[in-house]
Amino acid sequence: MKIQQISLFAENKPGHIAAPARLLAQEGIDIRSLYLADTQQYGILRMIVSEWEKAATILEAHGFVVKVTEVLAVEVPDRPGGLADVLSALDGTGINIEYMYAFPYMCRGQAILIFRFADPDAAIERLQTAGINLLASDELLKQ
Amino acid sequence: MNSTLEMSVTDCHAASVPDYTPVPELRKLQLKRLQAVVMRGWQQVKLFRARMDERRLTPEDVGSLEDIAKLPFTVKSDLRDTYPFGLFASPMKDVVRLHVSSGTTGKPIVVAYTKEDVDVWTSVLVRCLAGCGLHRGDIIQVAYGYGLFTGGLGAHYGAEGLGATVVPTSGGHADRQIMLMKDFGVTAICCTPTYFLHLIDRAAELGVDMKELPLRAGVFGAEPWTESMRQHIEKMSSIEAFDIYGLSEIIGPGVGCECRRHEGLHIFEDHFYPEIVDPASGEPLPDGTEGELVLTTLSKQAMPMIRYRTRDITMILPGRCECGRTLRRIGRIGRRSDDMLIIRGVNVFPSQVESALLQIEGTLPHYQILLTRVQGLDQMEVQVEVTPQMFNDKIGALQGLHERLQGALDRVLGIRVRVALVEAYSIERSEGKAKRVIDRRTS
Numbered sequence: 001m002k003i004q005q006i007s008l009f010a011e012n013k014p015g016h017i018a019a020p021a022r023l024l025a026q027e028g029i030d031i032r033s034l035y036l037a038d039t040q041q042y043g044i045l046r047m048i049v050s051e052w053e054k055a056a057t058i059l060e061a062h063g064f065v066v067k068v069t070e071v072l073a074v075e076v077p078d079r080p081g082g083l084a085d086v087l088s089a090l091d092g093t094g095i096n097i098e099y100m101y102a103f104p105y106m107c108r109g110q111a112i113l114i115f116r117f118a119d120p121d122a123a124i125e126r127l128q129t130a131g132i133n134l135l136a137s138d139e140l141l142k143q
Numbered sequence: 144m145n146s147t148l149e150m151s152v153t154d155c156h157a158a159s160v161p162d163y164t165p166v167p168e169l170r171k172l173q174l175k176r177l178q179a180v181v182m183r184g185w186q187q188v189k190l191f192r193a194r195m196d197e198r199r200l201t202p203e204d205v206g207s208l209e210d211i212a213k214l215p216f217t218v219k220s221d222l223r224d225t226y227p228f229g230l231f232a233s234p235m236k237d238v239v240r241l242h243v244s245s246g247t248t249g250k251p252i253v254v255a256y257t258k259e260d261v262d263v264w265t266s267v268l269v270r271c272l273a274g275c276g277l278h279r280g281d282i283i284q285v286a287y288g289y290g291l292f293t294g295g296l297g298a299h300y301g302a303e304g305l306g307a308t309v310v311p312t313s314g315g316h317a318d319r320q321i322m323l324m325k326d327f328g329v330t331a332i333c334c335t336p337t338y339f340l341h342l343i344d345r346a347a348e349l350g351v352d353m354k355e356l357p358l359r360a361g362v363f364g365a366e367p368w369t370e371s372m373r374q375h376i377e378k379m380s381s382i383e384a385f386d387i388y389g390l391s392e393i394i395g396p397g398v399g400c401e402c403r404r405h406e407g408l409h410i411f412e413d414h415f416y417p418e419i420v421d422p423a424s425g426e427p428l429p430d431g432t433e434g435e436l437v438l439t440t441l442s443k444q445a446m447p448m449i450r451y452r453t454r455d456i457t458m459i460l461p462g463r464c465e466c467g468r469t470l471r472r473i474g475r476i477g478r479r480s481d482d483m484l485i486i487r488g489v490n491v492f493p494s495q496v497e498s499a500l501l502q503i504e505g506t507l508p509h510y511q512i513l514l515t516r517v518q519g520l521d522q523m524e525v526q527v528e529v530t531p532q533m534f535n536d537k538i539g540a541l542q543g544l545h546e547r548l549q550g551a552l553d554r555v556l557g558i559r560v561r562v563a564l565v566e567a568y569s570i571e572r573s574e575g576k577a578k579r580v581i582d583r584r585t586s
Contacts, residue, residue: 042529
């Protein structure tokens with residue numbers, strides 16, 4: 001159920017996102033989602049790509065500092081209250097969301113949110129018990 | 144049987160015998176040589192003669208070693224002002240080698256060697272390497288630059304003189320350095336400490352574990368480095384790291400070196416006479432007091448240096464080393480009076496920045512100090528490369544790191560500096576001496 005996400009350290013300067021994007025393009029790796037968390041000075045570029053191992057190897061070989069983290073892709077009904085329902089499944093469990101962002105494609109008419117949890121295994125168990133669907137990597141990448 | 148034979152041959156190199164000269168005998172030898180070198184300078188070097196005349200001194204005024212304090216100093220600008228050959232005490236036909244100092248600031252300086260000078264230089268380097276526990280049978284990679292810089296050829300002659308196998312890689316080409324180190328089973332390396340840090344990083348990227356290699360010693364010099372950097376190097380590569388000291392003006396590397404006790408650097412006092420003086424007044428300071436190191440070459444022929452101001456800040460360590468050498472020791476040179484930066488009136492040394500960075504992550508990331516002036520006010524920025532160990536994909540964690548670095552620098556330096564986290568490899572790598580400070584202040 002866990003999805004491998006690639007994170008890069010990037011200085012907040014013109015052109016600093018272009019270099020990794022170009023490298024991945026050259027290797028035919030598809031960036032399925034991209035999210036930039038930034039401060040004034042630097043940012044963290046988080047990506048879900050078609051071939052994460054190859055992407056990490058290529059980026060590291062070109063001197064980028066890369067971290068692979070495990071995230072979950074959670075199906076959220078595309079209606080008012082959809083997100084609230086998912087989050088309320090976590091209420092009182094002590095499961096901490098470190099960050100989240102929206103995946104840009106829909107799946108079976110449902111929205112997809114990417115979550116990074118401090119304890120992904122506990123989150124998987126809890127969400128599945130609450131009947132919330134998690135997407136496996138192959139399902140997510142074919143969207 | 145073979146191994147016992149090896150032991151007896153290699154335990155103490157014949158060249159190391161002068162390291163153990165009884166002190167009274169050593170002082171007698173020093174005085175004799177000091178009187179000779181003063182006479183040589185007085186007879187052959189116009190500038191020295193003029194300065195002696197100004198003070199109404201003649202070589203006869205040197206009756207004891209203490210009398211050295213009467214003699215005029217020589218400073219780096221004297222070498223520039225007399226460029227190229229003005230301080231030579233030998234005719235060019237007797238000079239077998241010229242080296243040119245890197246001259247990080249201004250015009251270069253030229254240094255000359257007679258055949259005897261090259262032999263002395265080789266002998267002190269043999270004594271350095273033997274003191275580091277190296278001997279015939281060792282394979283020594285010399286990754287100092289070969290050429291005008293004294294590091295490469297100096298270490299090369301020393302390693303050959305020791306009877307070791309020399310791999311003269313010179314500087315640069317890190318991948319090839321690592322390949323040869325691994326394929327040849329290199330047991331010791333001579334280079335700058337920052338270049339070795341670069342090799343450690345690069346080896347890790349290439350999947351080579353330095354700890355698994357036969358490499359057991361590193362003889363590092365040509366730039367000041369810290370005790371914490373030694374610990375880092377030793378931890379990352381499982382070698383024993385030695386500090387070697389020298390400067391082109393005196394002879395090149397090999398003026399002094401650590402022994403295996405690592406409690407200061409023994410100065411090869413039979414050839415180089417050390418004094419510590421107050422950098423401001425030039426007054427001699429007692430052993431155990433920090434000041435500027437002043438060196439006199441006792442046996443140099445082609446270009447004697449009398450009371451040369453090294454700009455290196457250190458002290459003569461009181462007492463005798465437990466290794467048994469009678470040679471006096473100086474403390475590790477952490478800074479040079481030249482390196483001192485004055486930021487908004489506060490004295491700052493790059494080595495302080497280094498120790499602050501080491502406190503935080505326990506490793507030394509690549510860093511650079513950038514100085515600018517905004518509306519008449521000095522600004523200091525410390526750029527720190529984010530390493531894979533430091534990187535975390537949560538903004539909060541990176542901000543925490545940023546704050547810890549900021550806090551450590553503020554505490555150590557006592558002034559507010561800006562810390563910038565920058566991408567890996569965005570700071571230029573040094574192949575020789577690290578360029579840690581970029582000063583864009585225009586006065």
